[in-house]
Amino acid sequence: MIKGHGDDGFAYGGTIIHDFSSNVIAAMQPEGLLEHLQKSIALVGHYPQPAAEQLAAELAQRKSILDDEVLPTNGATEAIYLVAAAYGGTTSAIVEPTFSEYADACRICGHSLQRIRSLTDAGNDADMVWLCNPNNPTGRLIDKERLLDHAYTHKNKLLVIDQSYEHSTKGYCISAAEAVEAGNIILIHSMTKRFAIPGLRLGFVTAAEHIVRHLQKWKQPWSVNALAVEAGVWLCRNALPTDITPFIEECRWLQDRINDIEGIEALPSDTTFFLARLDNPCSTLMKERLAGEGILVRNACNFHFLDEHYLRIATQEHRSNEQLLKAIKKCILQ
Incomplete structure (x- = not known):
């Protein structure tokens, strides 16, 4: 949309x-970020790393997971469309009302859609369930234990959770390590939202290695630009908790x-x-x-x-x- x-x-x-x-x-937005990017402007004269490998390593260290369990993206939106493309042609249930891009991405990639109001409404034929937690536009948070329980009792289905607003709540969200351990959870994260840099477009996926490896087959190279990578690395090393x-x-x-x-x-x-x-x-x-x-x-x-x-x-x-x-x-x- x-x-x-x-x-x-x-x-x-x-x-x-x-x-x-x-x-x-x-x-x-952390103090010092814009000044650092101004000093790094010459990076626009060079290609970034094809898969933002340096940023992936920094994020993995920050999240206490392996490098191969992280995939940097051009904002959370690229991650949404990437996941939809990588699992195209399946049946997806989307917990609504929510961000329209899940349905748009699934529709473009040939998914059969189920528009549902609650996690428990997903049909048995749904291969994937998509939700935003905390949710946009409602701001409501689903308890992470409920989500983990759903994942562990539906091991043959994917649970895609957009956690773009995980830093905008005092509640608890699923950690990257918990998603990796579950093996069927894809977490979408937004550095855009977390650090107030929407113009740079910066996000990432965390999931089990076999999922990230599958997503990489569908991902375009150089999708995360050099300044965005530099910002992400600087933020991992310098940003303090808010x-x-x-x-x-x-x-x-x-x-x-x-x-x-x-x-x-x-x-x-x-x-x-x-x-x-x-x-x-x-x-x-x-x-x-x-x-x-x-x-x-x-x-x-x-x-x-x-x-x-x-x-x-x-x-x-x-x-x-x-x-x-x-x-x-x-x-x-x-």
Whole structure:
């Protein structure tokens, strides 16, 4: 899906002041990264390693797994399409509502699709189950023990888990080592989200060696550019853990304030973003009204199982959140 994602402020001619449409937390970008990349700009004159081998080694060390159990990708999106292509023509069950690219990738690669609401709804004929954990757009987290239990009781099926938001929750996600041990779990990770570098496009897959080896047969060489590799290596060596607690607490404050406004409800979330359900106006009209106030939100009506009553809101710093509240009150009454 080319259109319909967040961070679409370009469509409003530079009038957006506060962006709540993207799940990237700008404050997560480590100090010193941009300066390092500026000093490394000469790398654009050279080809990167074909499979980003140096970055794979750094990530493996960081995740306490083997080099052959990691595969760097051009963002989580390349990983999604790569997995779909490598297992093309199978039957995939997708836990919805969720990121549209799973279904798009599967459809392009000839999968038969099952659109399901819960992990337990997957049919016996499903060869693969796809889900996002924590989930986009709901922000809800499935307990990792439940996911591991599913994997171990369905050893002949693949469980594909997009953990792009694993650093945006205080809950526990499946570790790379646990995925490797299970042997039928594919984890998709996003350095884009973790370190607020969406323009660089950087992600990776962790899985058992036989799965990574199969994915490599389908992967294009040089898909991760030289600056992205350099950024990834620098981040593995220099980035410090970020305490997500202040962001979670600010999100809960914002949700509580939204729930004080008649006509809109902030739904529960385990992350820093959440769905808001509108009574009136519809989400398309509300998005446009808020844009007129210099505020950008994500219209969530195009997520499967959702409709024109849903927005997705990604918490920002406190002053921006206060401006959002003022704008919502104004736009609901128009």
